[in-house]
Amino acid sequence: MLQVKNVTMRFGGLLAISDASLDVRQGSITGLIGPNGAGKTTLFAVIAGFLRPTQGQIALFDKDITGEEPHRRAASGIARTFQIVQPFAGLNVQENITVGAYLRHTKPADAVEKAREVARQVGLEKDLDKSASSLTVAGRKRLELARALATEPKILLLDEVLAGLNPSEIRDIIPVIRSIRDSGVTILMIEHVMQAVMNLCEHVYVLAQGKMIAEGTPAAVCNDQAVIEAYLGKGSAERLARQSQGENHA
Amino acid sequence: MMRGYFWIIVITLLIAATPLLTSSNTFFNFTVVVLIIALAAQGWNLLGGIGGQTSFGHAMFFGIGAYTASMLQTHLGVNAWIALIAAIAAGSLAGLIVGFLSFRAGLRGSYFALVTLAFAELLRVLANASEWTGGASGLLLKLEPSLANMQFSSRPTFMLLALAFVFISLVITQHIVNSRFGAHLVAVRENEDAAKALGVDVLTVKLKAISLSGAMTAAAGVLYVQYFLYIDAAIAFGIWISIEALLAPMVGGRGRVLGPLIGAFTLHGLGEITKSFAGRVPGIDLMVFAVVLIIVIAFASAGILGLLKKLSDRFAAKGGA
Numbered sequence: 001m002l003q004v005k006n007v008t009m010r011f012g013g014l015l016a017i018s019d020a021s022l023d024v025r026q027g028s029i030t031g032l033i034g035p036n037g038a039g040k041t042t043l044f045a046v047i048a049g050f051l052r053p054t055q056g057q058i059a060l061f062d063k064d065i066t067g068e069e070p071h072r073r074a075a076s077g078i079a080r081t082f083q084i085v086q087p088f089a090g091l092n093v094q095e096n097i098t099v100g101a102y103l104r105h106t107k108p109a110d111a112v113e114k115a116r117e118v119a120r121q122v123g124l125e126k127d128l129d130k131s132a133s134s135l136t137v138a139g140r141k142r143l144e145l146a147r148a149l150a151t152e153p154k155i156l157l158l159d160e161v162l163a164g165l166n167p168s169e170i171r172d173i174i175p176v177i178r179s180i181r182d183s184g185v186t187i188l189m190i191e192h193v194m195q196a197v198m199n200l201c202e203h204v205y206v207l208a209q210g211k212m213i214a215e216g217t218p219a220a221v222c223n224d225q226a227v228i229e230a231y232l233g234k235g236s237a238e239r240l241a242r243q244s245q246g247e248n249h250a
Numbered sequence: 251m252m253r254g255y256f257w258i259i260v261i262t263l264l265i266a267a268t269p270l271l272t273s274s275n276t277f278f279n280f281t282v283v284v285l286i287i288a289l290a291a292q293g294w295n296l297l298g299g300i301g302g303q304t305s306f307g308h309a310m311f312f313g314i315g316a317y318t319a320s321m322l323q324t325h326l327g328v329n330a331w332i333a334l335i336a337a338i339a340a341g342s343l344a345g346l347i348v349g350f351l352s353f354r355a356g357l358r359g360s361y362f363a364l365v366t367l368a369f370a371e372l373l374r375v376l377a378n379a380s381e382w383t384g385g386a387s388g389l390l391l392k393l394e395p396s397l398a399n400m401q402f403s404s405r406p407t408f409m410l411l412a413l414a415f416v417f418i419s420l421v422i423t424q425h426i427v428n429s430r431f432g433a434h435l436v437a438v439r440e441n442e443d444a445a446k447a448l449g450v451d452v453l454t455v456k457l458k459a460i461s462l463s464g465a466m467t468a469a470a471g472v473l474y475v476q477y478f479l480y481i482d483a484a485i486a487f488g489i490w491i492s493i494e495a496l497l498a499p500m501v502g503g504r505g506r507v508l509g510p511l512i513g514a515f516t517l518h519g520l521g522e523i524t525k526s527f528a529g530r531v532p533g534i535d536l537m538v539f540a541v542v543l544i545i546v547i548a549f550a551s552a553g554i555l556g557l558l559k560k561l562s563d564r565f566a567a568k569g570g571a
Contacts, residue, residue, distance in 0.1 A: 048447060050443070050446070050447075069446075069451075070446040070447060071446050071449045071450055071451045071452070074446075074447060074448060074449030075449050079447070079448075080447050082443070082444065082447070086441050086443060086444040086447075087441070087444070088436070088437055088440035088441055088444065089440060089441075090436075090439075090440050091436065091440060095433070095436075098433060099433050099434070099436075099437040099445070099448050099450070100448045100449075102430045102433055102434065103448060103449035106430055107430075108428060108429060108430065108433075111430065111433075147444075147448060148447070148448075150448075151448055151449055
């Protein structure tokens with residue numbers, strides 16, 4: 001449903017993304033992984049319309065949306081969360097989520113109703129009256145998720161929603177993400193927590209130094225030579241293979 | 251949907267009842283000025299308080315309103331009420347133009363404040379030079395009290411007229427705060443990028459806000475000229491009204507519907523009281539303004555209403571425990 005076609009993003013002399021393509025199947029959870037600085041968040045910004053790509057196209061349901069403003073893309077069904085959470089700090093949780101809900105609901109009462117429903121879905125129903133700035137890190141991540149969900153998106157871009165959470169918080173939020181997919185929302189997620197990627201994603205793309213170097217099932221990608229080298233350095237794939245061979249012999 | 255309207259009605263009725271209690275012209279003079287400032291400040295509050303786009307040049311809208319109304323009446327003999335509508339439209343249009351130029355260029359914070367100041371100053375210089383605006387000697391409206399001319403020989407009547415304007419501005423603002431547009435405006439104030447990601451058309455929201463804001467402040471300019479029957483460039487486009495328009499919401503409670511009215515009454519009330527004590531020390535009321543502002547910034551950055559809310563929350567928390 002979402003296609004990124006040969007996107008290149010250049011900031012002056014810096015080539016952030018070079019000729020990257022990806023294809024998200026409707027109803028899937030697709031992962032986007034890669035070392036730090038690979039250009040993952042930049043690619044998200046391009047998909048959500050915050051950056052105009054130097055070259056290439058973004059298509060949603062086979063419609064070219066490369067020239068559309070972010071708010072138009074939100075209306076056509078793309079929602080994103082931010083890696084560095086961006087709550088409306090002066091507002092409470094319910095008001096935060098309601099801003100998202102207003103995208104599809106004009107009447108205040110309907111929007112508030114939708115916001116409460118989404119809050120229940122992500123487990124924020126007890127915090128509705130709390131100020132957004134008083135939430136814990138995990139709470140703020142949930143709030144990012146809730147706000148994006150309140151726009152009733154067709155595809156949800158999650159930018160490291162698990163980063164900074166402790167293992168038990170991650171365990172709590174994984175079922176939430178799966179239930180979002182089960183409710184019919186396609187998900188594209190940037191994630192470093194491999195446990196979650198292996199657990200959730202059906203298909204994974206690997207971005208390194210702005211180039212798409214691999215794609216496939218999580219298991220296949222993890223054994224890919226290029227991917228291992230991108231994370232651990234040149235020659236490491238060979239070394240790992242030799243080590244495991246040694247173990248097998250022993 | 252009574253949310254917020256209760257206090258608007260109570261306060262309006264309280265002010266409307268004052269002619270039953272007093273017949274002091276000093277009091278009505280004072281109240282008329284406060285109400286005019288409260289109206290101008292409500293315009294500022296809509297854009298700067300709720301929308302977070304701090305203007306330092308709301309004098310431009312005040313002056314455009316005042317000059318449009320007086321020029322139409324003196325040069326073209328237009329009826330005062332029609333001139334009022336034209337002036338409000340002119341303020342709204344001016345808002346759109348300034349907003350389009352500055353918001354489309356992405357100006358925010360102090361840059362936006364400086365641009366608004368520049369526009370106000372530019373208009374002041376132009377009004378001071380142009381023949382149409384009466385140059386440096388200003389424009390005088392002919393004294394002809396009648397309902398059709400929006401002039402009243404009785405001060406309480408004019409106070410009620412000004413109060414009606416303020417009441418309408420309060421209702422409009424409260425309605426916006428309760429609405430989707432209000433939520434979008436607050437979202438833009440809090441975080442533009444997050445707002446965009448949630449489908450908020452940031453530029454349109456800001457343009458709507460500045461045009462409404464310009465309209466309200468222009469109406470205040472019209473009231474001013476209808477009351478004092480005189481306008482010149484230093485009054486209409488002077489920095490004093492830009493400061494009054496932003497000081498009242500700051501003191502009363504920035505972004506709160508009743509903030510500008512409460513702030514204007516507090517500031518000018520304190521100013522008058524000090525004047526009556528200190529007698530002939532010139533500018534003593536301005537010194538009071540400065541002190542009040544410092545106190546507010548240091549101890550109650552959310553203004554008087556913000557402070558009241560904090561105290562009532564604390565009280566409620568204690569009562570519940």
